[in-house]
Amino acid sequence: MSVPADSAAVVRRFNERIAERGLKSTRQRDVIVETFFRLDRHISVEELLEAVRVDVPRIGFATVYRTMKLLVEYGFADARRFGDGQTRFDPKLRPDEQHDHLICVECRRVVEFNDPAIEARIAALTTELGAFALKRRVIELYVRCTNESCERRPAAHGEDIE
Ligand SMILES: [Zn+2]
Ligand SMILES: [Zn+2]
Structure with missing residues (x-):
């Protein structure tokens, strides 16, 4: 292989x-x-x-x-x-790698993004709001594609293992 x-x-x-x-x-x-x-x-x-x-x-x-x-x-x-x-x-x-997601609620397409402005703002917030070390970050934007390639697909009903 x-x-x-x-x-x-x-x-x-x-x-x-x-x-x-x-x-x-x-x-x-x-x-x-x-x-x-x-x-x-x-x-x-x-x-x-x-x-x-x-x-x-x-x-x-x-x-x-x-x-x-x-x-x-x-x-x-x-x-x-x-x-x-x-x-x-x-x-x-890498363990410190971070990225966020945009998810289409119709076709379930997932787009990854990493925005330095959001990164910087989060870093600032964790000190502005107190003394915090960031442990986990989840940013998920649920959207609907506005182009014709969006096709509604039934959601997968897999086993829930968390
Ligand atoms: Zn991802
Ligand atoms: Zn879509």
């Missing part, structure tokens, strides 16, 4: 982190992490499982689920829910 440099590097960094806790790397976990970063989108466990099974046909839901929990725990992914009850995992190459 050919893997872009970034996803191979992130697999190594992840394995270094979990090794500190005495967890050994496994081929199944490596394939899950590689696939997750190669696909690089907001993905549910079910969708990731399907993609990983191309390389490892007998991998189970629980293995993928546990790996995603580890990635979240170590700051390599965020668990997101965009208002339809489905948990999706959002890849992060």
Whole structure:
């Protein structure tokens, strides 16, 4: 399997982190992490499982689920829910990476953004309003596309795993 440099590097960094806790790397976990970063989108466990099974046909839901929990725990992914009850995992190459989302309520299209002005304003607010260290930031703008490419799709009713 050919893997872009970034996803191979992130697999190594992840394995270094979990090794500190005495967890050994496994081929199944490596394939899950590689696939997750190669696909690089907001993905549910079910969708990731399907993609990983191309390389490892007998991998189970629980293995993928546990790996995603580890990635979240170590700051390599965020668990997101965009208002339809489905948990999706959002890849992060660095634990301090932040971005925000704009979500179309009709077609469920998700657009990521990172606005330095918002960033600066949040940094200012955490000192203007008191002495705070920012732990988590969630900015989700629920919108409706105003072009013709917007097609209403039924919301996915996946298993809620948070
Ligand atoms: Zn995202
Ligand atoms: Zn739309």
